[in-house]
Amino acid sequence: MLLDRAFGRLIRHGTLAVRYPDGQMRSYGSGEPRAGMHIATRRALRGLTFNPALALGEGYMADEIRPEGCGIFALLDLLVHNLMAGGTHPAERLMEWVRLLRRRIDQLNPAGRARRNVAHHYDLNGRLYALFLDRDRQYSCAYFATGRESLEEAQAAKKRHVAAKLLLDRPGLEVLDIGCGWGGLALSLARDHGARVTGITLSEEQLAVARQRADEAGLADRVTFELMDYRAWTRPMDRVVSIGMFEHVGIDHYRRFFAAVRGALREDGVALVHAIGRSDGPGSTNPWLAKYIFPGGYSPALSEVLPAIEKSGLWLTDLEVLRMHYAETIAHWRARFAGNRDAIAAMTDERFCRMFEFYLAGAELSFRHMGHMVWQAQLARRQDAVPLARDYIHRAEHAAA
Missing domain, CATH: 3.30.1050 (Nonspecific Lipid-transfer Protein; Chain A)
Structure with missing residues (x-):
């Protein structure tokens, strides 16, 4: 046999x-x-x-x-x-x-196909994600300073970490959030840092939830959300942020993505891109994951990303690798999914629950043992757009805590 x-x-x-x-x-x-x-x-x-x-x-x-x-x-x-x-x-x-x-x-993602790929995973029943994510519905890697934080604490720390790298040093800065999810980061940047934020997404489900949240929070005058592909954005902003969206761009589109980021930045602007990567060089997406969870998705090696940044004319002003943070994040998601499995099965079916259990288990193991990690790249059009030393990041985080 x-x-x-x-x-x-x-x-x-x-x-x-x-x-x-x-x-x-x-x-x-x-x-x-x-x-x-x-x-x-x-x-x-x-x-x-x-x-x-x-x-x-x-x-x-x-x-x-x-x-x-x-x-x-x-x-x-x-x-x-x-x-x-x-x-x-x-x-x-x-x-x-x-x-x-x-x-x-497999990773060819023109605008129409990109929208269909996003709908495959993100336009599910919104209540599903509420049953295993944190209260703010952060569907990306949290930030565990000690590893003992609750999921809510670690996701709040992630948002502070991101905001610090965006250098939100004065109120009224205009921020573009590419792939804004359910709006949690955009709302935090407006509420806690005085920014004016526009979030763009290809998910109609996420768009509806994000707009509702902005209205309920009384922030609709400072936070707006649009159904839009990143390639369609034309107006320069003070800051650009993209969390957990780059994995859906596709290797054929990296240069176009970073050209779009550069075009969306004012001359003294700062951007932050947060994405999953792999430490062992270029590879391919697991076929089961590509078929059932993230069609068109790929987590790149930095050796595939940095050439596109170099050709964009952007400065790489800071690069950080978060190693075990996503494994800890997904461990929380798995536990919450298991605790709410009966409710999720009632919304979907047994096959769906098995699919998500397999997805979450495999994803956690990819970060624990298979060389996956998260990278955060801070980018700017000018080399003097951020301070000389990176200790300003820690100061801003502590001030916001």
């Missing part, structure tokens, strides 16, 4: 017990940690044999691959540890090569 040989080559650390469709039990590896799985159908068996990166998630969604004696997180944790330790699956090496060859096609 091909899959039997593949598991034998993959599992070098810990023990994986597998129950096959015919009821046969086999064990691979030895010692701790331990995990088990039941491959319940021949369809799932074929998928794991020839396209495991896609088939594992699809099998779990369809209840054709079931963790045994553990949860999906523990099963994925064992598999990831072995992959990162050099274990191999021959079919996966071939499929990764194919994905690398076609990634520019």
